[in-house]
Amino acid sequence: xxxITQDTAIRTGRVTRMLIxxxxxxxxxxxxxPLFVMVVNSLKPLSEITGGNMMSLPKTWTIEPWRQAWSSxxxxxxxxxxxxxFINSILMVVPAVAISTVLGALNGYVLTKWSFRGDKIxxxxxxLSCFIPFQIVLIPMATVLGKLGLAGSIPGLILVHVVYGIxxxxxYYRNYYASFPTELVRAAMIDGAGFFRxxxxxxxxxxxxxxxxxxxWQFTNIWNDFLFGASFGGxxxxxxxxxxxxxxxxxxxxxxxxHFAGAILAALPTLLVYIVAGRYFVRGxxxxxxxx
Amino acid sequence: MGFLDIQNVTKSYGAVEVxxxxxIDVQEGEFLVLVGPSGCGKSTLLNMIAGLEGITSxxxxxxxxxxxxxxxSKRNIAMVFQSYALYPNMTVGQNMTFGxxxxxxxxxxxxxxxxxxxxLLQIENLLDRKPGQLSGGQRQRVAxxxxxxxxxxxxxxxxxxxxxxxxxxxxxxxxxxxxxxKLKTTIVYVTHDQIEAMTLxxxxxxxxxxxxxxxxxxxxxxxxPANVYVATFMGSPAMNVLPSRVVMHDGTSYAQIKDANGxxxxxxxxxxxxxxxxxxxxxxxxxxESITDPDGADRNSGNIVSLRNRIGVTEPAGADxxxxxxxxxxxxxxxxxxxxxxxxxxxFDFAINMDKAVVxxxxxxxxxxx
Numbered sequence: 207x208x209x210i211t212q213d214t215a216i217r218t219g220r221v222t223r224m225l226i227x228x229x230x231x232x233x234x235x236x237x238x239x240p241l242f243v244m245v246v247n248s249l250k251p252l253s254e255i256t257g258g259n260m261m262s263l264p265k266t267w268t269i270e271p272w273r274q275a276w277s278s279x280x281x282x283x284x285x286x287x288x289x290x291x292f293i294n295s296i297l298m299v300v301p302a303v304a305i306s307t308v309l310g311a312l313n314g315y316v317l318t319k320w321s322f323r324g325d326k327i328x329x330x331x332x333x334l335s336c337f338i339p340f341q342i343v344l345i346p347m348a349t350v351l352g353k354l355g356l357a358g359s360i361p362g363l364i365l366v367h368v369v370y371g372i373x374x375x376x377x378y379y380r381n382y383y384a385s386f387p388t389e390l391v392r393a394a395m396i397d398g399a400g401f402f403r404x405x406x407x408x409x410x411x412x413x414x415x416x417x418x419x420x421x422x423w424q425f426t427n428i429w430n431d432f433l434f435g436a437s438f439g440g441x442x443x444x445x446x447x448x449x450x451x452x453x454x455x456x457x458x459x460x461x462x463x464x465h466f467a468g469a470i471l472a473a474l475p476t477l478l479v480y481i482v483a484g485r486y487f488v489r490g491x492x493x494x495x496x497x498x
Numbered sequence: 499m500g501f502l503d504i505q506n507v508t509k510s511y512g513a514v515e516v517x518x519x520x521x522i523d524v525q526e527g528e529f530l531v532l533v534g535p536s537g538c539g540k541s542t543l544l545n546m547i548a549g550l551e552g553i554t555s556x557x558x559x560x561x562x563x564x565x566x567x568x569x570x571s572k573r574n575i576a577m578v579f580q581s582y583a584l585y586p587n588m589t590v591g592q593n594m595t596f597g598x599x600x601x602x603x604x605x606x607x608x609x610x611x612x613x614x615x616x617x618l619l620q621i622e623n624l625l626d627r628k629p630g631q632l633s634g635g636q637r638q639r640v641a642x643x644x645x646x647x648x649x650x651x652x653x654x655x656x657x658x659x660x661x662x663x664x665x666x667x668x669x670x671x672x673x674x675x676x677x678x679x680k681l682k683t684t685i686v687y688v689t690h691d692q693i694e695a696m697t698l699x700x701x702x703x704x705x706x707x708x709x710x711x712x713x714x715x716x717x718x719x720x721x722x723p724a725n726v727y728v729a730t731f732m733g734s735p736a737m738n739v740l741p742s743r744v745v746m747h748d749g750t751s752y753a754q755i756k757d758a759n760g761x762x763x764x765x766x767x768x769x770x771x772x773x774x775x776x777x778x779x780x781x782x783x784x785x786x787e788s789i790t791d792p793d794g795a796d797r798n799s800g801n802i803v804s805l806r807n808r809i810g811v812t813e814p815a816g817a818d819x820x821x822x823x824x825x826x827x828x829x830x831x832x833x834x835x836x837x838x839x840x841x842x843x844x845x846f847d848f849a850i851n852m853d854k855a856v857v858x859x860x861x862x863x864x865x866x867x868x
Contacts, residue, residue, distance in 0.1 A: 389583035392550050393644075398571035398600035407596075411587035 248272060248466035255462050271463035275452070275471060279464050282451045288468055291448035295429060297360050298444055299475075302367035303424045309368070310375020310420060315409050317376070318383040319391045320401070329380060335373035340433050351438055358440020366438060367428045375420045382416040383409065418486035426476050445472050501526040501684055502547070502652050507556035509542055517542055517708045519556070524652075524701075527682040533695035534705035535731070540688045541656060543705075547686060548577050548654050560651050571600070576645035577654040580661060582637045584629035584644070591616075591625035594644045615646045618677075635666045642677070655687040659694065671697060692732045696720065704728045722856065726781060726863040729856060735786050735820065738830045741860065742782040744775040751775075753782050753855075758808045758824040768801040768853045769867040781863070783856035786820065789832035791840070795849035803850045812840050823848070 247255055248271050250264035277287035316322075317329050347366060348357070356362030386409075394404045410417075435444040443451075449472045453465045500523030509517040517539045524530050532540040545551040547558055549570035557564050565573050576597070584593050594615065595608045603611075616622045619639045629637060638658065645653055658674075659667045675698055678685060689695055695702050696716045704711045704719060704727075712724035723729035723737075730736040742753045745764065751772035752764040765782070788796075795802045810822040810829065819834040823846075832848055840846055857867040 387581050387583060389579040389581050390585065392548075392570075393577065393579060393583035394585070394596070395550070396548060396570045396575065396577050397597035397644075397648075399596070403600065408585050408587065 244466045244470055248275075248463055248470060250463055252459070252461055252463050271461070272467040272471075274461070275464045275468035279452055279461070279468065280455060280458070281448050282455075288445065288448050288452065288471055291443055291445045292471065294360065294439075294442050295445040296475075298363045298367070299425060299428050302364045302371065302428050303421055305364070306368045306371030306375050306424055307417065307420045309372050310377075311379045311410065311413060311417070312405065313372065313376040314379025314381075314383045315405055317380045318386070319388060319404075319409075329376070332373050332376045335370070336377065340370075344433075344437055347434075348438065357438065358442060360442055362438055363434060363442070363444070366434050367424075367431070370434075371424050371428070374423060378416050378420045378423075379413070382413065386412075415486050418483045422479055422483055425479050429476050500524050501528070501561060502686065503557070503559045503562075504543070504547070505557045505559075507543070507546065507558060508554050509539070509546060509551070510554045515554075515708065517546075517554075520710055522703055522710065522713060524684060524686065526684055529678050529685045529687065529698055529700045531687045531689060531695040531699035531702050532705055533689055533692055533702055533731075534711075536690060538705040539708045540690075540705045544577075544654055544656055544686060544688045547652070548575055549573055574648075574651045575654055576648045576650040576652075577656065578641045578645050578658045580657040582629070582641040582658075582661075584637060584640055586629055589626050589628055590621065590632070590640050590643075593629065593640060594625075594647045597644065597648050611647050611649070615643045618646070619643050634662050635670065638662060638670055642674075646681075651684065653683055653685045655685065657689055658687075659689070660691070674698060692734065696732070702732075704731060706731070721854070722865065722868060723783075724865055726783070726858050729783050729858070729865075733785060735831045735833075737783045737785050737856070738789070738825075738828070739858070740782045740784070740826045740828060740830070742780050742826065744772055744778055744780055746773065746776045749773075753780070753857075755782070756826050757805070758810075763805055763825075765803045765805070765850060765852055765855075766801060767857075767867075768855070769857065771867055772857070775857075775866070779860050780866070781858040781860050783858060784830075784850060785854060786831045786833040788851040788854040789830065790849050790851070791834045791838040792847055792849045794835040794838065796851050796853075799851045799853045801852040803852050805848045805850055806845060807848060809840055809842055809844050809846050812842055821846075 243260060246263060247260060249267055249269065251266055251268055251270070254265060275288055277289050278285055279287050281288065281291065313332065317325050351357040351362045351365070354362070354365075356365060390408060391404055394408055399407060429444075430446060431444070432446040432450065435447045436450075439447060449468055452468050502524040504520055504522040504524075507517065507520045508515060520543060522530065532543060534540050542551060546553050549565065549568060553566050557566060559565060560573060560575070584590075585596065588596065591612055595612050598608045598611060612625070613622075616625055619642065621636065621639050621643060624632065624636060624640065629640065632640065638661075641658065655674075659670055662670060671694060678698075687694075687698060695704075696719075699716055701713065701715055702719050703713045706727050712719055712728045714722075719728060719732055723732065726739055730739065740753075740755055742755050744767075745752050745754045747764070751767045751769075753767060755763050755765065757763050790796075792804065807823045807825065810824060813820040813822070814836065817836055819836055819838055819840060821832045821834055821840055822829050823832065824830065834840060856865060858864065859866050
């Protein structure tokens with residue numbers, strides 16, 4: 207049946223089809239253009255950029271801008287390159303993503319399978335946290351971090367991102383677990399598994415797709431965050447803040463090729479996460495919406 | 499005192515009482531079926547036995563031990579759910595031994611138990627598969643296997659066959675019955691299907707609106723239903739219930755009814771105690787199979803009453819032919835032999851087996867005879 211439909215569709219709409227593909231191709235190229243410019247210019251010496259066409263391929267290929275951006279470019283006052291900040295970001299992002307995801311999963315599990323009086327209100331409040339603009343909490347957050355003695359430290363940043371991330375990760379897991387039959391949990395209870403055992407042995411192993419969604423979401427948000435990093439990072443600045451300091455420096459020659467390389471470096475981890483886990487992303491977002 | 503004792507158990511959600519003073523003793527090896535329409539409280543009662551829902555008042559005990567506050571896993575019960583509730587991430591084998599593993603049974607013993615049960619249920623070749631790769635009937639078997647492996651005191655079944663198609667349901671029904679006869683386990687089984695209840699159980703509790711309407715063997719429930727509700731709920735097609743009146747002639751009691759033309763008819767009672775109801779209104783219950791063509795009448799019956807009436811509709815069902823006719827202004831279903839010579843609109847001599855008639859009080863709807 208489907209074969210017949212497809213066949214007819216091709217025959218009747220060959221011109222339309224061509225038009226669609228051409229349009230798609232144009233859009234694709236358009237979207238790839240910035241990346242092309244960045245990559246191309248990060249591989250040329252500065253003189254080629256200042257003296258000529260941004261769009262052309264390098265005459266002399268060089269990875270020097272990348273090396274500089276990574277290890278010797280001037281960030282603020284120190285000529286350290288982006289490397290230490292990259293490490294800062296990793297040290298912040300990995301625990302923050304892990305903790306907020308696990309907490310979100312636990313919240314979702316409790317809110318759907320161990321419902322209690324007032325659980326809907328708690329979920330509502332958690333949801334609300336998704337809609338609070340970052341700027342509003344800057345001052346109270348600074349006070350809290352100061353009182354906890356975590357200001358200007360990586361644990362401080364982790365705490366901030368976990369607190370902000372729980373809203374979304376709870377939302378994801380709650381909606382995912384809501385479509386699981388509660389009988390599963392009851393069966394496991396009768397089988398003698400406790401609260402955490404059910405979570406680890408039964409709920410988590412079937413949460414693959416939503417975990418991917420959650421990780422991608424949290425990773426992207428936390429890695430790309432600038433405001434909290436700039437506000438609470440102190441000496442321990444994440445990659446985004448360092449990139450800003452690199453690009454916005456007002457003294458000396460603007461080394462565009464180094465800036466481009468630095469920007470790509472900053473975007474690389476999120477890109478990697480998308481490439482590795484992207485195919486689960488759509489699947490996870492769709493989960494629960496259709497049966498089976 | 500029974501093996502599983504449900505004493506004076508009630509359940510309330512806030513101010514609303516949904517189960518009222520339920521008293522059931524289940525003996526060891528008994529197959530008790532809780533049957534009733536949806537919302538009658540049968541699943542709630544089962545969940546209370548399982549420990550998945552709290553008990554508002556009363557006691558539930560297994561082997562003399564009150565288990566009201568005992569965690570489900572420590573009641574030594576196993577439950578088969580309607581949706582099977584197999585753990586999708588585990589293989590069939592892991593599914594079946596999960597409970598033993600949680601109870602700290604060492605691996606060799608687990609595997610031995612698994613092997614025995616898998617052989618019993620003929621699912622040995624499925625042990626390495628995931629539940630998602632199984633058909634409905636196979637999942638059903640695995641769900642039962644998971645319960646059997648535990649070797650519990652009491653098995654609880656929550657509508658286990660209602661997700662299967664009609665043919666498979668009948669097969670699995672037989673299978674469950676065989677299994678029970680072989681293992682002599684104590685089972686509490688919830689269903690809304692009265693045929694499942696009749697065929698499987700050693701005793702049935704018919705529930706309606708949070709009350710146990712009647713508790714008894716399938717034969718008791720079918721032949722001497724406690725009230726009109728039980729009478730019409732059990733049996734398909736349902737029992738015919740006719741508004742009637744008791745009249746006396748020469749010391750014999752008769753039920754007076756009206757045929758399709760409005761003429762009075764008298765049906766002689768077999769029941770002895772009807773004289774005290776002389777002149778009073780009653781409800782006369784007659785099952786469809788007690789109204790037959792004359793050749794199909796029960797030869798062992800001592801009281802076959804012949805009744806001439808106009809046939810409304812005939813419904814040949816293969817094994818039987820169902821005939822609808824009008825008595826006392828109500829549509830009455832009679833069950834003929836398949837090849838009985840009946841046609842719509844025709845006047846026909848029906849044979850009514852009054853030995854099997856049941857009489858109810860029209861006010862309380864309780865049974866007064868036999």
